[in-house]
Structure formats: C-alpha cells, structure tokens
Amino acid sequence: MKERVRILDGNTFLVSDRVGDIEPSVDFPTGMFSFDTRFLSTWLLKLDGQRLHELSLDDTESYQTRFFLVPGEPTHYLDAKASVIRERSIGGSLDEQLSVFNHTRAEVGFTVRIEMGADFADLFEIKDLQHKKGRVTAIPGVNELRLAYQRETFRREAMISSTAPAEVDERGMTFRIRVGPQSEWNTRLRVVPVIRSSRGQDFRAVLPIAGLRDVEAIRSEQRKFVERAPKLGCDCGPLAGAYRRSLDDLSALRYESISLGVRLVAAGLPWFMTLFGRDSIFTSLQVLPFLPELVPPTITLLAGLQGTRLDDFRDEEPGKILHELRYGETSGFEEQPHSPYYGAADSTPLFVILLDEYERWTGDDQLVRRLETSVRAALAWIDSYGDLLGTGYVWYHSRNPGTGLENQCWKDSWDGIPYRDGRLPGFPRATCELQGYAYDAKLRGARLARTFFDDPEYADRLEREAAELKARFNRDFWVADGGYYALALDADGAQVDGLSSNLGHLLWSGIVDESRAPQVAEHLLSPELFSGWGIRTLATGQARYNPIGYHVGTVWPFDNSFIAWGLWRYGFRSEAGRLAEAVLSASRHFGGRLPEAFAGYPRELTDYPVEYPTACSPQAWSAGTPLLLLRVMLGLQPQGEHLIIDPAVPEGMGRIELLDIPGRWGRVDALGRSRSPRDPDRGH
Numbered sequence: 001m002k003e004r005v006r007i008l009d010g011n012t013f014l015v016s017d018r019v020g021d022i023e024p025s026v027d028f029p030t031g032m033f034s035f036d037t038r039f040l041s042t043w044l045l046k047l048d049g050q051r052l053h054e055l056s057l058d059d060t061e062s063y064q065t066r067f068f069l070v071p072g073e074p075t076h077y078l079d080a081k082a083s084v085i086r087e088r089s090i091g092g093s094l095d096e097q098l099s100v101f102n103h104t105r106a107e108v109g110f111t112v113r114i115e116m117g118a119d120f121a122d123l124f125e126i127k128d129l130q131h132k133k134g135r136v137t138a139i140p141g142v143n144e145l146r147l148a149y150q151r152e153t154f155r156r157e158a159m160i161s162s163t164a165p166a167e168v169d170e171r172g173m174t175f176r177i178r179v180g181p182q183s184e185w186n187t188r189l190r191v192v193p194v195i196r197s198s199r200g201q202d203f204r205a206v207l208p209i210a211g212l213r214d215v216e217a218i219r220s221e222q223r224k225f226v227e228r229a230p231k232l233g234c235d236c237g238p239l240a241g242a243y244r245r246s247l248d249d250l251s252a253l254r255y256e257s258i259s260l261g262v263r264l265v266a267a268g269l270p271w272f273m274t275l276f277g278r279d280s281i282f283t284s285l286q287v288l289p290f291l292p293e294l295v296p297p298t299i300t301l302l303a304g305l306q307g308t309r310l311d312d313f314r315d316e317e318p319g320k321i322l323h324e325l326r327y328g329e330t331s332g333f334e335e336q337p338h339s340p341y342y343g344a345a346d347s348t349p350l351f352v353i354l355l356d357e358y359e360r361w362t363g364d365d366q367l368v369r370r371l372e373t374s375v376r377a378a379l380a381w382i383d384s385y386g387d388l389l390g391t392g393y394v395w396y397h398s399r400n401p402g403t404g405l406e407n408q409c410w411k412d413s414w415d416g417i418p419y420r421d422g423r424l425p426g427f428p429r430a431t432c433e434l435q436g437y438a439y440d441a442k443l444r445g446a447r448l449a450r451t452f453f454d455d456p457e458y459a460d461r462l463e464r465e466a467a468e469l470k471a472r473f474n475r476d477f478w479v480a481d482g483g484y485y486a487l488a489l490d491a492d493g494a495q496v497d498g499l500s501s502n503l504g505h506l507l508w509s510g511i512v513d514e515s516r517a518p519q520v521a522e523h524l525l526s527p528e529l530f531s532g533w534g535i536r537t538l539a540t541g542q543a544r545y546n547p548i549g550y551h552v553g554t555v556w557p558f559d560n561s562f563i564a565w566g567l568w569r570y571g572f573r574s575e576a577g578r579l580a581e582a583v584l585s586a587s588r589h590f591g592g593r594l595p596e597a598f599a600g601y602p603r604e605l606t607d608y609p610v611e612y613p614t615a616c617s618p619q620a621w622s623a624g625t626p627l628l629l630l631r632v633m634l635g636l637q638p639q640g641e642h643l644i645i646d647p648a649v650p651e652g653m654g655r656i657e658l659l660d661i662p663g664r665w666g667r668v669d670a671l672g673r674s675r676s677p678r679d680p681d682r683g684h
Contacts, residue, residue, distance in 0.1 A: 576633075
C-alpha cells in the first residue's frame with residue numbers, strides 16, 4: 001500500500017498521497033472526512049496537464065502539511081523550470097495555499113487544474129463497497145463549487161472556494177495564469193463540510209460545529225493542552241519523544257460531539273474518529289494521572305447513552321454501555337446499528353472501573369453521586385443480561401445475527417478467540433478478561449456504594465459476589481496442563497485453551513490467585529508471547545498464530561500498557577519495566593507515535609518492529625500507552641489524599657522526573673532512577 005499522509009483537527013481529517021492528491025480507493029480511505037462522511041473523494045492537482053512529484057514533505061504537525069513538488073518524472077528534477085508548494089491545514093475546514101513558482105528569467109504561462117469530487121460515502125460504505133442511494137449534484141458558481149448530496153432528510157455539502165479567479169465546472173477548477181520571471185502565483189482554496197439537519201424540507205446548516213479555525217488558533221490550543229500536562233524530564237530519548245508525541249496526538253484527536261457540544265477523544269484515524277465505549281474508557285484510564293479533565297465528558301456521555309431497553313438490532317440492553325456511536329448515512333437509515341451500537345460485553349464493567357479510578361485520583365465525589373443510577377444499572381447488567389447462561393460469568397452472543405459483532409470483547413475480529421488447535425468456539429462465549437473486569441467492577445462498585453451511596457448492605461453483597469466469582473474463575477478457567485488461564489469458556493463450559501495476552505488483563509483486574517501469578521507472569525514474558533518489542537496477542541505455537549494477524553499474533557501497545565500495569569499490581573516490577581522498555585524502544589521506529597498494532601516477529605529476527613499494514617495511526621489508546629507506562633515505572637498510586645510514589649525504572653533508562661502531577665492532593669512531583677547494575681542495593 002502506498003504511504004498516506006494524514007492531517008486532522010478534531011471533527012475533520014484528511015488522508016492523501018505524498019503529493020497531496022486524493023483519489024477514490026477501496027483499500028484505504030483517502031479523502032476529507034467529517035462525522036463519518038467523506039466530503040472529498042477527488043482532489044487532483046495538475047500543472048500543464050502533468051501530475052506532480054514529491055521533492056520533500058513537511059508533516060511534523062498533526063493539523064498541517066506542506067508538499068514541495070515539481071512537474072515531470074524524477075529524472076527531470078534537475079534544474080526544474082517550475083515548482084509547486086501546497087500548504088495545507090485542517091481547522092473545521094480544509095485550507096490549501098497553492099503556490100506556483102517560475103524559476104526562469106522570462107514570463108511563463110501555466111494551466112493549473114484541480115479535479116474535485118465528492119462521493120459523500122459513509123465510512124462503512126468504503127469498507128464494505130456499498131453504493132449510494134441518494135443523489136450527488138455539483139453546482140458551479142463564481143470562483144466556487146458546491147458539491148451536494150441528499151437522500152430524503154439526510155443532506156451533506158462540500159463548499160469549495162478560491163481566492164483567485166477560476167474557470168469552474170462540475171468536475172473542478174482551472175486557472176490559466178501567467179507568472180513573471182522568478183516570481184510566484186498563489187491562490188487559497190477552502191473546502192467547508194456542511195451537515196444540514198431538517199424539519200420537513202427546511203434544511204439548516206449545523207456544521208462546522210466548532211467554527212473555522214486558522215493554524216495559529218489550532219497551534220495555540222494544542223500548546224495550552226500540552227502545557228496542562230505534567231512536565232517530563234528524562235534521560236531516555238524514546239520515552240521523551242513518545243510522551244510529547246502522545247500529548248500532541250491526544251490533543252489532535254479531540255472532537256466536538258455533534259449533538260451535545262462537548263469535547264471528546266476519538267478512538268483513532270481513519271476508521272474510528274468517534275466515541276467508543278471500550279476504547280474511550282481504556283484511554284481515559286491511561287491519561288487520568290496526566291489530564292484528568294478529559295475523563296468527565298467521556299464518562300458523562302457514556303452514562304447519558306446507557307442502554308434502557310431491549311433492542312436486538314442495536315444489541316441494546318438495560319444498563320449496558322455503548323460500543324460505538326456513528327453519525328453517517330448508514331446509521332441514520334438503520335442499515336448499520338451504530339446510532340449507537342451496544343455490541344460490547346466489556347464496556348459496562350469498565351465504566352464502573354473508570355468512575356472509581358477517576359474519584360480516587362481527583363476526589364470528584366459530585367460526579368460519582370450524579371452517576372449513582374448509572375453505576376447500579378451497569379452492575380445489575382453484569383448479573384442479568386451479561387450472564388446469559390446463568391453460570392455467574394459474563395457471556396456474549398449478539399442479538400443481531402445480520403450486522404452485529406460476533407466477538408464482543410476487545411479482540412473483536414472473527415478469529416480472535418481460538419482454541420489451541422485453531423478451532424473456533426460457538427456462541428455464547430465467556431472470555432477470561434471479561435470475568436476479571438466484572439470482578440474488579442464489583443469491588444470498586446462496593447467502595448462507591450459504601451463511601452458515596454450510603455448503602456453498606458449493597459456494598460457487602462457486591463464484595464461477596466466478587467469473592468465468589470474469583471474462586472469460581474480460578475477453578476474453571478485454569479488450564480492445569482499448561483499452567484495458565486484459558487482464553488475463554490465455550491457454551492458447554494469447556495475451556496477455549498488458547499494462550500494469549502489476555503492473561504495480563506487478568507493480572508490488572510486482580511482476579512488471579514496469588515499462588516498462580518508467578519506462572520502467569522512467566523508465560524507473559526516467555527518467548528512464545530513476548531516478541532522483544534512487546535507481548536503478542538496470541539502465542540507462537542498456537543494453530544492460528546500469525547505475526548501479522550490482527551488479533552492472533554500482532555503486538556498492541558495499549559494491550560501491553562495494561563499488562564505492564566497488571567504485572568506491577570502483583571509485584572513483578574522488573575518484568576513490568578522490561579515490557580515498558582520494549583514498547584518504548586519500538587516507538588522510536590515509528591517516530592514516537594505508537595500505531596494501533598505492529599507485527600509480532602521476534603526482535604532478534606527483524607531488528608525493528610514491522611508495521612501492520614492497515615493500523616490506525618494516530619490511535620487514542622496507543623497514544624495513551626506511554627503515559628500509562630510512565631505511571632507504572634514511577635509506581636504512582638492514589639491513596640486517600642496522597643499520591644504514593646514507588647518507582648522501579650528499568651535498567652539503562654536513567655532518570656525519570658515527572659513534575660506537577662495533578663490530583664486531589666494538588667500537584668506533586670515524582671522522581672525515579674534506574675538501579676545501577678554495579679550497585680544492586682541502591683535505592684530509587
């Protein structure tokens with residue numbers, strides 16, 4: 001796949017090739033997108049009928065890119081008579097400053113042509129090759145072109161304008177220009193995406209919601225965002241680079257809800273620029289010690305959209321937390337169930353975990369009290385609709401066999417839950433980490449009930465149920481001949497005995513029996529699971545293992561950050577540090593930006609982490625990974641009104657200093673230093 005260039009700012013993002021062109025593609029979604037609709041599917045620049053070629057590319061900022069281009073083939077670059085610069089930014093709209101340079105000593109005439117088009121495809125249509133059912137129209141005007149789409153009350157528009165005079169037709173704009181000797185010609189092109197809502201046929205523009213912003217406004221906002229985070233000083237270059245890149249990406253991924261007007265963090269570009277239950281909660285847990293203000297909008301919106309009824313099409317159930325919220329055409333006409341869709345069995349217990357962890361850090365008891373009803377409903381879901389078979393475990397089986405997700409855990413690809421021999425179990429399924437999340441949610445729910453809901457009887461019941469679940473889990477999920485926990489139980493209660501990274505989530509939840517934790521940690525850091533760059537989703541030796549299989553052998557940075565947290569929880573500090581070092585070392589090969597996933601090849605085989613071909617980048621929970629690893633290495637843990645700091649920095653990483661860590665204690669500093677191998681008894 002040809003390398004793509006991506007820029008984004010909140011609601012709007014653009015994906016192009018390395019010269020800035022956009023062409024319709026089914027293998028990867030190029031174009032300009034906003035709220036799940038592609039507002040530009042064609043944007044091709046030609047100079048005197050020729051496509052342009054790359055000299056250089058500046059894409060250091062997430063919201064702007066500069067392309068330095070020349071006409072002709074690469075062999076003709078020497079002493080080019082003309083060149084072109086495209087300076088592009090995203091700020092609610094696409095702004096492109098187009099400059100044509102004449103490098104000769106005589107005036108030269110050029111014909112500049114930009115092919116423009118919009119298919120207004122829904123993201124699901126791009127992925128599934130569906131066809132539009134509405135009508136696309138193109139309306140030329142004076143130096144502007146309006147591209148419009150309407151299907152009943154669903155209406156979207158792309159308003160394209162130029163500051164320079166242009167010949168406008170239904171397929172683009174042509175500029176016939178003369179440029180003086182050693183001079184330049186410029187125009188500024190703007191593409192504004194417009195969503196129109198309607199009452200009857202009275203359409204009203206409601207987008208761009210956040211308004212049109214210039215580069216300076218975006219830069220200022222991102223600078224303030226980064227400045228609010230704790231200041232990192234360290235001797236480890238990969239850590240410093242990954243931390244700053246993560247903050248930049250988290251800032252860029254924030255978007256404004258189309259209906260509620262609150263700022264949220266989108267899950268990832270290009271497929272997941274929206275609110276997700278699971279992804280948003282995991283990201284919130286990662287960033288909580290650094291940017292706690294990101295959490296309340298997310299958890300409040302999740303509570304507001306909590307399931308209230310039985311809806312088979314959307315997999316909705318009372319008390320259930322959503323999986324995914326979409327705004328596109330296929331959701332609006334119920335061709336996809338994502339308005340919102342509830343097909344996740346883990347987002348509901350994770351919701352309770354996040355709220356408790358948020359209060360432990362911030363002391364925000366008012367939010368906890370406001371969400372009491374939502375917490376009770378979520379905990380009730382675990383024991384009712386979550387326990388499909390009445391066995392005391394959380395199971396999943398989609399109510400919607402047509403468009404619902406088969407696997408409703410984080411490894412949600414079709415083959416993500418295999419037996420050791422490669423077979424796939426039937427439904428329902430009870431994956432191991434779901435039981436860990438339910439256990440943790442019950443204990444945390446008990447604390448909330450006792451401390452804030454004034455309901456000690458409810459708290460006692462939740463603690464009793466958690467203890468029973470832990471004992472039952474350690475009996476039924478333990479694979480005796482392998483010394484690890486099964487990936488899942490099948491509908492007959494038999495073990496789905498795949499060896500997977502899910503073991504680390506069990507440590508994080510606390511459901512692992514103390515006596516078995518050493519075996520679990522040993523498996524996680526074994527050559528079968530640990531590649532040297534991180535822990536694989538599925539171990540080598542399993543029948544379905546594939547180092548470039550989405551959930552059956554790749555390494556997921558987010559997954560590894562929670563595994564490190566789990567190792568830390570059970571006292572395996574050096575193992576957690578070894579994992580942190582591996583993932584941070586991998587980040588250096590991705591320019592500091594950890595992708596959604598990368599290949600599970602052994603480190604000694606490749607010497608660098610191999611890219612997964614269609615990984616989202618940036619992705620929120622990958623951007624949150626360096627932050628959570630920092631928490632683990634510094635041993636940060638809230639305890640009442642205080643922050644416990646108990647660092648265990650990996651050998652060779654040197655000094656780590658994190659200043660102004662926010663929380664209920666105000667702001668505090670943390671310092672850790674790796675132990676010298678020549679002085680093993682030296683303190684941290």
